[in-house]
Amino acid sequence: MLRIENISKSYGDKNLFTNIHAAIGELDRIGLIGVNGTGKSSFLKVIAGIDDPDQGEIKHAKGYQIEYIAQEMDLYEDLTVIEQIYYGESEQMRRMRAYEQALLNLEKEPENESFQEKLLQLQQKMDQAEAWEANANAKTILTKLGVTAFDKKVHELSGGQRKRVAIAKALIQPADLLILDEPTNHLDHETVEWLEKYLQSYRGSILLVTHDRYFLNRVTNRIFELDKGNLYVYEGNYELFLEKKAEREAQEISDEQKHRNTLKRELAWLKRGAKARSTKQRARVERVEEMKGKKFDTKKENLAIQAGSKRLGNDVIDLTEISKVFGQQTLIHDFSHQIIPGDRIGIIGPNGTGKTTLLNMMAERILPDKGEVKIGETVRIGYYTQDDEDLDGDLRIIEYIKEVAEVMHTADGQVITAEQLLEQFLFPRAQQWSYIRTLSGGEKRRLYLLKVLMHEPNVLFLDEPTNDLDTQTLAVLEEYQESFPGVVITVSHDRYFLDRIVDKLFVFKGEGEVSVYYGNYSEFLETNAIPKQTKAAAPKESKPAASVKTKKKLSYMEQREWETIEDEITQLESRLTEIEQEIAEAGSDIGKVQPLFTEQQEVEDKLEEKMERWEELSLLKESFESGK
Template identity: 35%
Template sequence: MHLISLDNVDKAYPETLVLEGASMAISAGQRIGLIGQNGSGKSTLLGIVDGTVEPDAGDIVRASGLRIASLPQDPQYPSGSTVEDVVSFSREAISLSDRLGLKEPTKLTAELSGGQRKRLALSVALATECDLLILDEPTNHLDVDTIDWLEDYIATLTSTLILVTHDRYLLDRVVDTIVEVYDHRLYPHRGTYGQYLEARATREAIENANTKRLKQRIKTELAWLRKSPKARTSKSRQRTTRATEVVDAGLPRQRPELVMTFPPRRIGSKVVNLHNVGKEYDGQVVLKGITHLLAPDARVGIVGPNGAGKTTLLALMAQRITPNTGKVVMGSTIVPGWYGQEPSPIPPATRLIDAVRNQAEEVEITDRKTATAAKLLEMSQFTHEQQHSTVADLSGGERRRLELLLVLMGTPNLLLLDEPTNDLDLDTLHALEEYLDDWQGAMVVASHDRYFLDRVCHDIFSIQPDGTVQHHPGGWSAYWADRQERTDVPTNRTTTTKTRPKAPRTKLTFNDQRELKALTSQIPKLEAARSRLERELAEAGADIDEVSRLGAELADVIATLDSAETRWLELTERAEELAQR
């Protein structure tokens, strides 16, 4: 049974085509993950589905009595309303708002932060009885524990779901269909996000092969036309017609590739040293007793509940704020790049091309090669038309992409990223992750995105309730597994996957493939860390405190390395067994 059908839907805004000939059917019980580049039209499509946006053309058929609950990107509330007023319609909404950290029911909605407003709207959407639930970036402004809870909660829902999220773990677990918005049209794929990626890679390989063949054919036909054959016979006239049609049709539009490539800046041995650092606000301790020497190749992820002090710790490292106790020392060669949650102060009327030129007319992108402001914007997937539009015309994700470009243009050797995945599309995240793979510098990131933390971080700093910071070598997976072991959190989860006959597997699951890839990258780094710590321990001499600290850190690294190597062997043996089936 179809709840909603869209047939040849068009939608455009002044000078911007968003959707053209878009068609899709949403069936009862379906769980759709909606993906696409920033500005591709995802939010517009959601508005058309829930009836808040009128299309310019096309047909929309909705089931009689269809009930829709929606989580918008920017929730609005009645003037003078309180949290209690908004959730009082059901006990479930009250309970959910408390679970999502809204502990002051009498607080005015106008006084809530952007994150609190989004969490309030999420509690309302989840508690509303509906046939179709639409969630637009529900994980924004949630900490990793709450996201883990939300993943379980969504998995138990029986309503039809449309989900927009950059959280790839969430996508891979709770949806059974991926719909991509690309080039004004909709491209559906039955299966998980991992299966969609595999199918997309195959499709693009075929398209690239076809494009190469078409290029060769156009070259051949152009050569034939340039010979100016006399169309005396019907055959030569037909050949001329065919050749002209091929050349006029040109090449099919190809998906633009987002490119991040900037030369490394020299980094010294001293990056940022924190010595017994503490920070208070209004007499309340947020952080205390933090001592750490950031390594030149550091890849650190900071986690903790909302309000725990993740942004504060980043700002201390960047020397944007000063500690109340202790000291922060930054190396003389360090050029920090700050990519914060709050938008950069770019005047809304500034054209994109001018925003980039204000920083530099051109910059070096590879050895002895430079790129102009226009080329840099093109590499960041901004079209020529967009380059001459204003910052105010950008979607939230497009603005974040522009701000990321401006940060990287400064060629920092220390990146401090505060929730960098918020509002960025999946292609941009993939490009950023690949850039960080080869980037020669130190990075510290505060993020709720578990996949991103798993992908780019080698160490996790967790902020404890008393304001201290605990170091977990080995990255997100090792940290989370250790936490579950210590707190006895059950790892088996209820799933909503329908029972159906399955073909025997011949390869690892998407999650196992991803884990094996991460371990293959992680193990050499852990081995290098072990060698470094053994060397430093040998050089520590009679310094008992330093020997104790290095010995404890070395023990952690060795334990993590043993665990990683054991798991790597398990996965490689499993992959070989599956390949032989």
């Protein structure tokens, strides 16, 4: 167990949290909730021992291991991927690292007898440390996370690849507590879903911050909420947290009302003027004074988004056979679509397939190699980009907003000043003259979002809006888009966000192929779960569902298939076991491991197909025998 005892932390003049207590037990899965700027990342750093609290302490047993993944990955630029993930001082990590270095040396000089002898010695040490399973597990995790270039230097990797390496490194290190600060940022849908399932069976405890509410709900069993310097602890996942928080706030309001009624009665008693200066009366006066000083946390700061938009005509954006190639990679090939008023479009697909490129072409920031992008005359685009706008830290918050406008006109004709808008975005008047450099990363993103909306767009482009925005801001942004009269087009990996706001998807499949799906993300998954499964299921879908019930007996060929299918399943299962053993024995030999991973996937697919066919034949056989 890790104990948090009476810790406090300030940043400049701002108190982040004060005198908070909590405990993290074995196998806890804790989600940390709070509006941006409340100190979530600072709290995680204090727990991880990266930062010191102003007061209080973190207590845990000697040898308690904490692994921490920050939003900004702290990786060693000159190490290879395989060296990076084996970084650590545990005995197992040191032996695996030495083994990997010996392999590298022998690859360079395969005839060097001293290198050969060294490798044999290290293989024995790997046996003693029982490190082969961890070695194979590391490479499996990397493959699942989409990192296959094990010999690449870290500085050669993209931001998304670096994130995956950092996650893999943390997952294979032996740890009692795994701390994750926005682990789903820069990961595509498939990878997020894999990570979600992996963490559900993780052997240690987990403390995480994430904007992905599906992820949060499915992984956690406790919630810590940072709110106005206090830490509230809830048992249960995110769904239960929402219910219990509403109950807590209702109870606080009830307690405040009871307190007021009691105080009112006490004051009335004093005003009636009991003349005796008794000890009892003096105590009552003191109690009234104490009651006057008591404060209740019932004043809630709620984020509100009010924005207007310019009139949008019938012509919005027409894409006609557009194509785009970068280097040797075709991102978009002959894609056509007409965007109309009221569209709510999500853009999904693996990282690096061209999603942001499409947004940039529609915003006329880059041109297609061929085809045409035609923008309607009344279109006014507001573009919230994925990369941080270069916010001038020497500007004050109010100055940054007033660069756009002093006031904004809402859809219902109201005029709202810049100061009022900042208040609605949880920047109180006292903070508005602070410098931008004093803001947290999430607060800067919220401020940038306000600036985009102040342009009063009628077509809103959102590129990964869920990165670095807290769950409260996202919920309000979702509500805002429901009443937004214009067009919304968003690139997002956040499944909940997509389900809330879009009714159409542009699906990037790679190699330039982009398809259109009508529906939200969950509906898309139901009908297009995984391409390989769709292909395997296609022959079955062509048969009427009733055929299993109406067919009288197995055909000759089906009977022969039934007699052999169980043996085939057994053989496939045996081969899977052999492959897993071969992967473990191959260690870090990339030339051997990669083909084995490929074969493993192929065998798993065949096994799944055979199992489905076995069930189908079983139903046919049972139906025939029961009908005799």
